[in-house]
Amino acid sequence: MTALMLGLGIAFISLAVLLLVLVLAFGLGTSGPTGVARSLAMIDGTVGRQSVARNELPAQERFVGPALDLTRRMAVRLSPTGTAERLARSLDRAGNPAPWTVDRIMGVKGLSLLLGAALGLLYAGLDLGGLVLAIILGAAGFMMPDLLLYNAALRRQEQTAKDLADTLDVLSVCVEAGQGFDSALLRVARTGEGPMAAEFARVLSEMQLGKSRSQAFSDLGDRVSLPEVKNFVSSIVQADRLGIPIAKVLREQTSAMRVTRRQKGEEKAQKVTVKILFPLLFCIFPALFVVIIGPGIVRMMANLFGTGSVFGG
Template sequence: MALVIGLGCLLLAVALGAFALMLRPRASAAGSLALIETSYSAAPAASAQDDVQSPGWLRLLGLRLSPSGVAMRLQHRLDLAGNPPTWTPDRILAFKGMGLLFGAALGAFLSFRSAGWLVVGIAAGGGFGFFLPDLLLLNAGQKRQEKIRRALPDAMDMLTVCVEAGLGFDAALAQVARNTHGPLAQECARVLQEMQIGKSRNEALRALTTRTTVSELRAFVSALAQAGELGVPIAAVLREQAREMRLRRRQRAEEAAQKVPVKILFPLITCLFPAMFVVIIGPGIISIARVLTGL
């Protein structure tokens, strides 16, 4: 009797487990892609003790003073900056409102002596504080894109070697993401994740071009898309793109070297020449002054 009851309980547990699995919602490809986008664009959830929520009225203040569609533009700039963990569009809008108030208060404190200067100080301080988060976000995005531009020729060489050695493009891209560091490796890993979820190669690579402003990377994605449509061997395309990127890197280095004399001219004039004049002409001026005072 106990054996029958045990078998009955076991069958009931198996039936309940199967029923629960049937009721469990299945993740579709679109849902998984949305999850990837959310994981890259949203900040990770912090603990209740460490998370400091910004007041909602500051975000509303920044939103009211910004043009329409500012949230989408801020999200695009965050994508260019690599989506820093604590940066979200709502927090940036809150910081813009906070910067407006603090900048206006600081400008009023520094120029309270006259009414005219008070208005100018409030306007200048408020405008600077309001646009300061935008400048910081733009600076972060430009630095990240510059890191991608510098790492791209070496990554292209590794990608070319892997493909010519017999690996497929996806496996070669995985090697680049695994053996390199920095923003470019993160973008390669994201492309691989999107391809594994269900996006085609062209769609994943074209999504990459929306998250970067590097012209060389955009040209590389366009060349890959055309090679896939025309049936050109991908190894030849990679070899040509790697050679062109090395050439562009050398040209950028030569251009930067040509700019050095112009950039060093102004510090030379303002810092070195006055000291040289004092050392060279100073004794003569002292001698002339002694002669004139003696007369």
């Protein structure tokens, strides 16, 4: 009976977590105007949550929002100072995924803490072992969103490193063909795919909002923590301040980027021999030894002990 109740409790908690993830990921009930239509609606006037009946709010605002708000407050109290700023930087490096904000991540951290502690108590019971397991699972759940965000940022950095050389090639060709640097950035942002095109689009948006070119590219260097990007950003900033032709800077950066990409390819090729050593020792060599040496060992044992041939009598 106790095992049945424990299984039902774990099943209900897993179902609740699944429903929460689906609501957060797909934003149920949050469709509305976007782009220019949304801007015009904001100009006409905004409607606060207090002026709308509760049953007219979307499902996310009625159910998920208050729960995440409570867990967010708990996570903020348990987190050290500067956690919000660190999460904001991590979101910038991860490309600011659409459904996620700093407040939502803090809410999920608090919710994961409660779920981990509840699962630990349900599994081990209300004793010292259950308390220790609840603390461990709660701490793991509390840190899990940070690890997932760090992993997403790391994958995006790797994709940025792959796309950087090709993006700079297109940018250099556009500038050498006679386009202005801002126009070339706009073309790359519109026609390109990948993280670098998105970053260039953000640089253009910040410049349109009033930032200088040097400041916008400096912020790009802060968001993308790659040595190649930092070198490119510093070259563009110096060229903008000193009046050096952008086409020449882009040509040099493109050549250096090709050399860097070739060196990274050679480095990965040299690491293959070391990485393949352990699979060979523990997976392939034992099977080869069994296939090649196994029959000989069987025949030797048969001849030594006089048991006859094991393959034909």
